[in-house]
Amino acid sequence: MNEQELFSQIPMRTWRWLGVNDIKEPAGLAGEPHRHQIVAQPGADDEVTLELRESGRHEVQAHVGKGARLHLTALQLAAEDVPVTCRIKVLVDEGGLFSYTGVEAGASETAAELTVHLAGDDARADVWSFYFGDGDRKLDLNYIIRQSGKRTDANMQVRGALLGKSVKNFRGTLDFIEGAKGSVGRENEEVMLLSDGVRNRSVPIMLSHEDDVDGHHAVAVGKMDEEKLFYLMSRGLDLAEARRLVVEAAFHPVLDRIPEAKYREEIEAYLTRRLLANG
Amino acid sequence: MAKKKTFVEDIERTLYDIRNEDHSVYKSESGLTPDIIRDISRRKHDPAWMTEFRLKSLDTYNHIGLPTWGPDISELDMDKIVTYVQPDAKMTGNWKDVPEDIKDTFDRLGIPEAEKTSLGGVGAQYDSEVVYHSIQEDMVKQGVIYTDMETAIREHEDLVKEYFMKLVPPKDHKFAALHGAVWSGGSFVYVPAGVHVKMPLQSYFRLNAAGAGQFEHTLIIVESGASLHFIEGCSAPKYNVTNLHAGCVELYVKEGARLRYSTIENWSRNMMNLNTKRALVEKDGIIEWVSGSFGSHVSCLYPCSILHGENARCEFTGVTFASKGQDLDTGASVICAAPHTSANINTRTISKAGGKATYRSAVKVTKNAPYAKCSVNCESLMLDNESRSDTLPVMDIEGDAAEVGHEAKIGRISDEAIFYLTSRGIDEDEARAMIVRGFVEPIAKELPLEYAVEMNNLVNIELEGTMG
Numbered sequence: 214m215n216e217q218e219l220f221s222q223i224p225m226r227t228w229r230w231l232g233v234n235d236i237k238e239p240a241g242l243a244g245e246p247h248r249h250q251i252v253a254q255p256g257a258d259d260e261v262t263l264e265l266r267e268s269g270r271h272e273v274q275a276h277v278g279k280g281a282r283l284h285l286t287a288l289q290l291a292a293e294d295v296p297v298t299c300r301i302k303v304l305v306d307e308g309g310l311f312s313y314t315g316v317e318a319g320a321s322e323t324a325a326e327l328t329v330h331l332a333g334d335d336a337r338a339d340v341w342s343f344y345f346g347d348g349d350r351k352l353d354l355n356y357i358i359r360q361s362g363k364r365t366d367a368n369m370q371v372r373g374a375l376l377g378k379s380v381k382n383f384r385g386t387l388d389f390i391e392g393a394k395g396s397v398g399r400e401n402e403e404v405m406l407l408s409d410g411v412r413n414r415s416v417p418i419m420l421s422h423e424d425d426v427d428g429h430h431a432v433a434v435g436k437m438d439e440e441k442l443f444y445l446m447s448r449g450l451d452l453a454e455a456r457r458l459v460v461e462a463a464f465h466p467v468l469d470r471i472p473e474a475k476y477r478e479e480i481e482a483y484l485t486r487r488l489l490a491n492g
Numbered sequence: 493m494a495k496k497k498t499f500v501e502d503i504e505r506t507l508y509d510i511r512n513e514d515h516s517v518y519k520s521e522s523g524l525t526p527d528i529i530r531d532i533s534r535r536k537h538d539p540a541w542m543t544e545f546r547l548k549s550l551d552t553y554n555h556i557g558l559p560t561w562g563p564d565i566s567e568l569d570m571d572k573i574v575t576y577v578q579p580d581a582k583m584t585g586n587w588k589d590v591p592e593d594i595k596d597t598f599d600r601l602g603i604p605e606a607e608k609t610s611l612g613g614v615g616a617q618y619d620s621e622v623v624y625h626s627i628q629e630d631m632v633k634q635g636v637i638y639t640d641m642e643t644a645i646r647e648h649e650d651l652v653k654e655y656f657m658k659l660v661p662p663k664d665h666k667f668a669a670l671h672g673a674v675w676s677g678g679s680f681v682y683v684p685a686g687v688h689v690k691m692p693l694q695s696y697f698r699l700n701a702a703g704a705g706q707f708e709h710t711l712i713i714v715e716s717g718a719s720l721h722f723i724e725g726c727s728a729p730k731y732n733v734t735n736l737h738a739g740c741v742e743l744y745v746k747e748g749a750r751l752r753y754s755t756i757e758n759w760s761r762n763m764m765n766l767n768t769k770r771a772l773v774e775k776d777g778i779i780e781w782v783s784g785s786f787g788s789h790v791s792c793l794y795p796c797s798i799l800h801g802e803n804a805r806c807e808f809t810g811v812t813f814a815s816k817g818q819d820l821d822t823g824a825s826v827i828c829a830a831p832h833t834s835a836n837i838n839t840r841t842i843s844k845a846g847g848k849a850t851y852r853s854a855v856k857v858t859k860n861a862p863y864a865k866c867s868v869n870c871e872s873l874m875l876d877n878e879s880r881s882d883t884l885p886v887m888d889i890e891g892d893a894a895e896v897g898h899e900a901k902i903g904r905i906s907d908e909a910i911f912y913l914t915s916r917g918i919d920e921d922e923a924r925a926m927i928v929r930g931f932v933e934p935i936a937k938e939l940p941l942e943y944a945v946e947m948n949n950l951v952n953i954e955l956e957g958t959m960g
Binding site: 226228234392406409413414415417418420422429430431436 | 560561825852854856859862872874875876877879880881882883884885886887888889890891892893894895896897898899900901902903904906
């Protein structure tokens with residue numbers, strides 16, 4: 214068997230036994246990459262939605278011009294028996310805003326890298342995504358926001374739910390480069406563990422070469438809030454229905470950002486189907 | 493108006509940097525060969541199994557590569573490190589018998605004074621050998637053993653053989669293998685079941701010889717229902733050549749036992765501190781680590797707690813202060829391997845003047861550990877933008893019944909906090925001092941008194957203008 218190719222790496226390495234340093238490309242990927250180039254011209258206000266339904270490699274390069282706003286929605290909804298990779302690289306100029314909504318809810322195995330460079334002063338990144346793992350799905354995610362402009366603002370909010378025997382690695386990095394004076398960064402991951410066969414790895418990294426910054430990260434990993442479940446079941450819902458509601462509630466801050474109703478409905482229907490099937 | 497930087501002084505090192513002349517009676521050749529290992533083993537009167545253990549460890553060392561992560565240790569040239577330095581002193585239980593220059597060193601560091609007032613026992617290692625060990629009589633009567641490792645091998649060989657490097661096997665990593673090959677000195681503590689050692693025991697490690705390594709081994713066994721507080725201190729004078737510390741600490745906390753292990757590490761700025769510490773905690777046992785890392789040129793130190801029995805607990809409290817020329821990579825790791833185990837990790841790091849402080853941790857919850865709970869909190873304070881502060885925690889959780897939370901912050905002293913305190917009538921300089929002291933206070937209050945005083949040097953601030 215050929216050795217799998219390296220797809221991505223965390224910016225700072227750690228103990229090898231933890232298995233989080235490298236992301237290998239999933240086996241079985243074929244064909245040329247699907248490439249997308251997005252340019253938000255200075256002052257523009259653009260919305261782009263990408264449907265990643267096909268197996269293979271997806272590559273996105275985006276440039277957010279001075280004072281522009283780009284809202285990129287990337288929906289990975291591939292069939293459950295195919296592997297997918299997605300690499301998104303974004304450069305944000307002065308006063309630009311990169312607003313991202315990501316959904317990882319398909320494929321047998323997925324590797325995703327999102328790199329955002331807040332190069333201009335006052336550039337902002339507002340990144341929201343959720344992942345859903347069930348069956349034997351493997352999710353290997355690596356998000357990095359580099360802040361080199363002055364007064365940049367990064368917000369990374371990630372929600373996840375894991376069922377079945379799914380395995381997930383999420384690495385989220387905030388990197389304050391020297392000179393990023395007055396910058397702030399927030400990173401938060403909340404993971405719900407819904408089956409005893411799951412494995413969750415969370416790696417919230419914060420790198421700083423600048424003192425005049427304010428960086429926070431937080432991770433919360435645990436089972437579903439039993440009080441919420443108890444309340445819903447006391448109102449007549451069965452366990453599977455109650456679980457579906459709690460998971461949907463956790464994902465709603467992300468779902469609500471998806472601009473088109475048809476995608477929201479499709480994802481909600483998908484989650485309902487999967488949660489009830491795994492109930 | 494231009495902002496002025498607050499100046500935070502380095503730790504006063506004069507006391508630690510006084511060197512003695514090298515009066516060692518024997519030094520091994522520098523570098524590592526089977527002949528050097530056999531020679532060290534013969535001089536230490538090792539039993540045959542230990543000689544064999546050392547040679548196997550050397551073989552492992554030669555077959556393991558350097559770590560692919562962490563600080564740069566390329567300056568370390570093992571061919572130039574002298575692995576065994578025998579001081580001109582025999583191990584004694586009487587302070588008067590310790591040679592004058594060595595005695596003066598430990599006197600300056602306050603060791604005998606502390607023994608009189610607040611310790612249950614003291615061990616002092618100078619270069620590769622322990623030169624003094626004592627323990628209070630009533631503890632001996634209760635069956636407590638506190639001695640140097642060489643005596644322990646002679647007098648309690650079966651006990652040492654059962655536990656020695658079982659928790660940190662030489663194949664663990666390159667420097668564990670090195671330790672297995674050349675270890676010398678260190679302390680052995682055995683606390684029988686149900687015995688509560690009321691006063692702390694303290695071992696102090698001093699490396700005087702230039703270009704040498706110190707490889708002490710600390711082995712502590714706290715039997716069921718017993719308790720102990722062990723304090724470890726380390727220092728060395730500064731030289732222009734690289735010194736190496738690759739000690740190993742193995743702690744066995746049996747059912748319902750409690751062990752507090754406090755360390756203040758203040759090695760000189762030419763020291764590579766590549767130390768390995770690990771605890772195995774059985775049912776209802778508690779390990780408490782209190783760890784202060786102030787010295788050394790490069791440090792890699794991540795005490796590991798394996799929570800092996802149901803309801804076992806770990807409390808880790810650490811502070812790291814990295815200044816000019818220092819790359820201090822510190823943190824902790826916890827493995828929850830039984831139901832209802834819990835861990836609480838709380839750290840603070842400060843970096844200044846180009847120093848690099850890295851917090852690195854691992855929390856692993858295995859499938860066998862339902863209802864495990866872990867909470868990690870690390871805060872980093874940067875005092876200028878020449879410095880670096882990085883945070884790299886990893887959480888690896890199997891199953892659906894564990895709860896793990898992590899929080900981290902990086903930043904400088906906030907202008908709002910200063911404004912608030914000054915609005916309450918507190919002088920601006922005092923306000924800043926209060927904030928820095930408050931930052932390290934959760935750690936300082938866990939330290940033994942004399943070390944808390946030492947750490948207060950850390951927040952000896954010459955205040956001038958605002959921080960930032």
